[in-house]
Amino acid sequence: MRDIYTLGIESSCDETSVAIVKNGREILSNIIDTQIPIHEKYGGVVPEIASRNHIEAISRVTKKALEEANISFEQIDAITPTYGPGLVGALLVGLSYAKALSFAINKPLVGVNHIQGHIAANYITYKELEPPFLCMMMSGGNTQIIQVKDYTEFEVLGKTRDDAIGEAFDKVARVVGLGYPGGPKVDKLAQEGEPIINLPKTHFENMDFSFSGIKTAVINLHHKNPEINKANLCASFEKTVTEILLENVNRAIKQTGIKTIALAGGVSANSYIRKAFLTLQQDDKEKKIKIYMPDLKLCTDNAAMIASAGYYNYIQGKRDELHLNAIPNLKL
Numbered sequence: 589m590r591d592i593y594t595l596g597i598e599s600s601c602d603e604t605s606v607a608i609v610k611n612g613r614e615i616l617s618n619i620i621d622t623q624i625p626i627h628e629k630y631g632g633v634v635p636e637i638a639s640r641n642h643i644e645a646i647s648r649v650t651k652k653a654l655e656e657a658n659i660s661f662e663q664i665d666a667i668t669p670t671y672g673p674g675l676v677g678a679l680l681v682g683l684s685y686a687k688a689l690s691f692a693i694n695k696p697l698v699g700v701n702h703i704q705g706h707i708a709a710n711y712i713t714y715k716e717l718e719p720p721f722l723c724m725m726m727s728g729g730n731t732q733i734i735q736v737k738d739y740t741e742f743e744v745l746g747k748t749r750d751d752a753i754g755e756a757f758d759k760v761a762r763v764v765g766l767g768y769p770g771g772p773k774v775d776k777l778a779q780e781g782e783p784i785i786n787l788p789k790t791h792f793e794n795m796d797f798s799f800s801g802i803k804t805a806v807i808n809l810h811h812k813n814p815e816i817n818k819a820n821l822c823a824s825f826e827k828t829v830t831e832i833l834l835e836n837v838n839r840a841i842k843q844t845g846i847k848t849i850a851l852a853g854g855v856s857a858n859s860y861i862r863k864a865f866l867t868l869q870q871d872d873k874e875k876k877i878k879i880y881m882p883d884l885k886l887c888t889d890n891a892a893m894i895a896s897a898g899y900y901n902y903i904q905g906k907r908d909e910l911h912l913n914a915i916p917n918l919k920l
């Protein structure tokens with residue numbers, strides 16, 4: 589069979605990224621131009637500033653991705669941009685660029701759901717991984733347990749009813765004075781602390797999540813006692829949210845009988861969460877639970893995962909018209 593090359597474009601938040609991926613699994617290039625230093629001084633992503641910076645970066649990043657992959661536009665089979673969910677202005681930059689490219693070089697446009705991209709990061713890390721499996725998707729905008737039935741077929745078993753887990757990490761970081769982006773900083777500080785502070789957990793009858801209660805509890809504890817040990821607070825927060833994740837994942841395993849679990853999204857870079865999921869595998873007496881987690885550099889936003897998901901959409905025959913629009917709240 590002939591090799592298929594997809595050109596992925598990601599601009600849903602604060603990373604401008606373009607990648608070339610071969611057959612959905614092999615990265616030829618994955619250029620990531622992050623805006624973190626620009627947004628750091630505001631304590632979070634400023635949407636308008638993000639859009640403007642995507643505009644400045646997109647042509648340069650695309651050129652670099654083609655050069656590094658040593659490939660020409662003629663060899664590309666499909667242009668696969670993220671078209672949602674995300675910040676609308678930011679999404680529109682990558683999508684409009686992709687549409688112009690598709691028209692100019694006469695190659696098909698194949699839109700990608702950003703969440704589908706995060707799941708696909710696992711296909712790049714593990715060449716042998718194939719659906720079906722369960723995916724614990726944890727990012728700055730989403731927290732969902734997904735039953736991945738096939739490469740392009742998904743069922744959401746549970747989702748957050750309020751904050752995404754990444755939002756809660758970022759808020760905790762801000763409250764204790766660690767700055768943006770908070771997740772990696774909480775991760776680091778928690779390693780110096782002990783999880784000795786009791787924090788609340790919210791339970792539902794189904795597999796939904798809620799992180800606003802624990803977030804507010806951390807804020808209140810810190811306001812009442814600004815001298816509280818921040819490392820212990822971060823460690824306790826991490827331990828409690830991980831318990832919540834594991835409880836729902838165990839329910840999903842029981843309900844579906846599926847024992848292959850993949851992690852996805854920026855928060856899957858968290859060292860405590862990664863260790864806890866590996867323990868789930870080690871403690872399984874029947875040795876049937878298998879945990880997959882993307883390479884650290886593929887956990888947070890990047891275009892390689894989008895190009896991988898784009899490949900599977902492309903080979904399933906998905907094609908989009910040039911009037912494809914950005915959908916900020918796109919569902920799986």
Ligand code: KG4
Pocket residue numbers: 601726727728729730753754755757758769770771772775853854855856857858859887888889
């Ligand atoms: O997947 P992502 O790059 O963007 C979205 O698609 O939302 O996720 C970003 C989120 C941020 O909330 C960031 O703080 C969090 O992932 N994050 C982490 C870690 N690295 C990134 N959270 C906890 N521990 C980490 N090591």
